[in-house]
Amino acid sequence: MPPSPFDRDRRNRRTMAAMFVVGLAMLALGFASVPLYRIFCEQTGFGGTTQRAAADVQVREATGHSMSIRFDSNVQPGMPWQFHPEQPTQTVTVGARSMAIFIAKNMSDKPVSGTASFNVTPTQAGAYFTKIQCFCFTQQTLQPGQEVRMPVLYYVDPKIIDDPDNKDTQQITLSYTFYPVEQDGKAS
Known part of the structure; x- marks a missing residue:
């Protein structure tokens, strides 16, 4: 039917x-x-995304295990800032807190706000690169001609030593790119 x-x-x-x-x-x-x-x-840590930890985190140092950390800095084309690391590389003890300083200067005649994006290479090391404090967590505003020193407090998690994907990792690159922050529909 x-x-x-x-x-x-x-x-x-x-x-x-x-x-x-x-x-x-x-x-x-x-x-x-x-x-x-x-x-x-x-x-x-996929795609080189770093980890974040509280200031009171306790980490065990891996005595005898060191790693080179390289710092890379960029600004979006047209952004009137100079931006660079104070030291291009550091050798750190795995598990020990370390500090890197980046210097930014506004080269324009007006205040400019920016925010930094970041990543780590090799990408598989991102799961072990942990930031405690970083200028990249907040927006930065520099007045005309102002130069600032911006710290990054970080450590490399000792678990990286036992990770087979990182057995050959001897250097980690932390890269930042500053972008202008749009305010009222236009870049500052």
């Missing part, structure tokens, strides 16, 4: 409702994907 028009209409309404729910779920996932990806990267 062929289905009645009533049964067909009911199935069509059910299918439409299901497709509407699937569409809403896809839209919600699209909005949630950026924060979920950020959380994933922060937790796993």
Whole structure:
């Protein structure tokens, strides 16, 4: 016996409702994907994302294990800042707190605000590079001609020594790029 028009209409309404729910779920996932990806990267170190620790964190130094840390600095083209590390490299004891200083100078005649993005290479080392304090955690504003020294307090987690993916890692590069912060619809 062929289905009645009533049964067909009911199935069509059910299918439409299901497709509407699937569409809403896809839209919600699209909005949630950026924060979920950020959380994933922060937790796993994926893509060279560094870890973050509280100032009172206790870490065991791996005596006899040292690593070279190289610092890279960039500014977005057109941003009127000079930005560079005070020392281009440091040799650190794995697990020991270390501090790097970056120097930024506003070369323009107006205040300029910027924010820094960062990453670590090799990317698999990002899970073990931990920042305690960093200028990259907040927006920076420099007045005309102002020069500032900006610290990064960090350590390399001793667990890196036992990670087979990092057995050949002898140098980690921490790279920063400063971008102008948009204020009132235009870059500062």
